[in-house]
Amino acid sequence: MLHSAKQQSFSFHSELYNLIPENHLLRQIHDVVDFSFIHDLVRTSYCEYYGRPANEPELLFRLLFMQYLYNLSDERMIQEAQVNLAYKWFAGLNPEDTLPDPSQLSRFRNHRLGASQVDDVLKNIVKQCIDKGVIKSKTVIMDATHSLASSQTQRPLEILRDAAKRLVRVVVKKHPKLEKKLPSQPKLEKDQADAEKVMLHYLADLGEAVEHLLPDHEGAVSEKLHIAKQIVEDERLLANKGIMSAIDPDARFGWKSNTKSFFGYKEHIAMTEEEIITAVEVTGGSADDGKQFTKLLNQSLDTGMEISEVIGDTAYSSKDNLAVMKKEEIQPVVPLNPVVHNGGQKQEGFDYNKDADFVICPAGEHSIRKAIQGSKQTGKSRSLVFYFDVEKCKVCPLREGCFKPGAKSKTYSIRVVAEHYQEQIEFEMSETFTERIKRRPIIEHKNAELKRFHGLTRAKYRGLFRMRMQAILTAFAVNAKRMVKLINKMQPVS
Template sequence: MTVSFHTELYKLIPEDHQLRKIHEVIDFSFIHELVCSSYCEYYRRPANEPELLFRLLFLQILYNPSDERMIQEAQVNLAYKWFLGLNPEDPLPDPSQLSRFRNHRLGAGAVDEVLKAVVRQCIEKGLVKSKTIIMDSTHTLAASQKQKPLEVLRDAAKRLFRVVVKKHPKLEKKLPRLPELKKDQEDAEKVMLHYLAELGQTVETLLPDHEGSISEKIRIAKAIVEDERLLAQKGILSAIDPDARFGWKSSTKSFFGYKEHIAMTEEEMITAVIVTGGSSDDGKQFKELLNQSLATGIEVDEIIADTAYSGKDNLAEMKSKGIRPVVPLNPVVHNGGLRQEGFEYNKDADFVICPAGEHSTRKAVQGSKKSGESRSLVFYFDTEKCKTCPLREGCLKPGAKSKTYSIRIVAEHFKEQIEFENSNTFKERIRRRPIIEHKNAELKRFHGMTKAKYRGLFRMRIQAILTAFVVNVKRMVKLKEQMQPAS
């Protein structure tokens, strides 16, 4: 930046302004190395462009405006201009550059490293002393509404047809026409499913070297056609956002969107974020959350989490690494015996979900109370739905009056953990778990994680990780202030 006489205006920014504190505590220059591979070194570009754009994204998540609004606000806000390293009279990039930088520079593999960078800076400054990781998940509503199967199929077909005709008008007559469906036509969904498959195959034949938006629409069409659970209204529920999924917050409350699985230190520094569809199992993300946290250079000797993370594989992983599991056991989660593929237990709703997406209607314990090895938890499904399920073959026996899924309770395998769970140490340490719920509330209430800003798992992941970066920086400022002696 070439200093101009207008920089005198920056003296009007208070010394205790939030952006001044952030500028002092975090070094943003790490972004140059992270995104250098996505730039061509043989063409000129402003040396500060990556950092400037990254700082703009930071401001956008911190204060939550849209791309266009962010540029408009930054153009007239002295504190923003100072934070960006610009003179008051300097112009700002076009809003479209924010999207390109977010998706093509950071999204091209650097976004995970962004979170690691801030955690490492925090460690270097001595702000992280705890060796405890707390894990939990939260959810974000999709940017689009869920649809019925026929709507999903029709929208996907229209969007593919439209983009092909827009880019290649001469191909319009060669594409199969959208079928005219009668009102309440019984096989309407199957007709539309066949049409979408035919349309996708035709486009790939006519445009074997397709790319860009056409490739994206073909990808979505293929995913919908190949989704066995679509017609049962349990698979893809949106042609606009096919990665979003139907999930449960409790036995009566559901949502349509995504899950963010989070690991955090006791100092409230987020060390790892994994984004999945809303139907995913929390416990299955444990190992990756732990590995991501360890990759930041943080030491872990204790993990605090809820029952969703108490699977025997997770407990074994912690034991192998010498980590103390402050995780309440659940006989449903840490079970023994064989598991039927595709069935998953949802700890929030306390029911089992079958491969078709239907959940059990009731449960019962069978076996002798005196023998833990022989007891089972049995979940019952609605057989009327099973009889019409597209996945019933091999699942529902012909003539069966009920469909059940049993889990054998093997408490003996977890005797050591059960004894620890009854100790005063466990009871004291588990009280620390709610602090991660406060962090989840901060992400939603102040930084736009209640609802997705963009569509698709790829963009949702970028949003979640950048948001975690921002709240980490805010936390660094507070931790730094707490370290300073009172005047």
């Protein structure tokens, strides 16, 4: 049951708060950021008339805010707030008041904010920045950074065993009488050749049995069952290119360069020139940066911000992205790359990775070399041809319809169609482009701040949903900190 937001009731001990310096960061944030919006945002996730009184949403959200501002765990946040006067004052509590259990932070984050439109959390602070005159530019800068998964990679057999074990454990814990009705795990011989296929069939049978026995499953059972089905349906699993962890099945391998890879997630970010983050999109580590452009642009426009210019790297220079910007009368300050803005029909499942400069096939294998074909004199009908390892193609589980038996090579061609981009090519040669593209590196500084000071280097939780929560709440905290700094600059010098 949700009550209206209550005011802090000062006690005799509240005089201790006078010890908090006036220029303390939390005092400054309290003065410029309005946190009351959270009450209406999460209202629909509570029952308003029945049940036990709930902890006040603004109290819990302020605790979450400090958690991401200072990069603390749920338990550490509550421990620190219990003895830190500034933390307790910011939360709206009296010095002698007790704090919620750490589990309340997790519940509020996942079941209250998560049940609402969590994007509105970020959108609200951006609107506050606009209302206070903090955002003056009409430019957004886009880039992506990455976070390492909180779990280690596993081999296919380990993934299958782990997923089965976790599903059986949660079913037996909640429904002990069903233990004997579940299919028994097969006994595998050491170095058994078809061990992975046997376990894959067992996991599929186990999932079907659980669905039959518990048609109304929910909670932890639903979560583990969903993971099991994801693994069974992943065609690339046995080739070591799909799901790499039964604990965090949404994490994926991504590439930072031709030789450096990572396992985790990508945060795609849009930011103003004032360094206020306007949009965040979270994907697995293998996602194409350029394909998130439209989502980032729409999220930024939804805040009420006017956008007349987008600055980014070559990942955002695809034909579709340029067409969207032209339609919206937005000037694209993005370097063109003949690989990214290609002509002709792309073969489904093949993606170009601009950081590593290779193409990744549907099975997760990447090209081993590239060559340019066509007339050098006229520049017409030229193509970039990417070559794959034929030996791997011969045994690939997805080779049907992709690799012809007996073929000596497997290639993927991208036709260079420069004439479609003549206007952008001419702009790229101008002094205006040269000057404006110099603004792009400031988003690199913001990415470094998110990772170095606010814990975005590694996922705190598992799964795409929780990673998204982490990224958006981190962006909110960073925006609030930046908002204070910008407003202080706007104040006249006394």
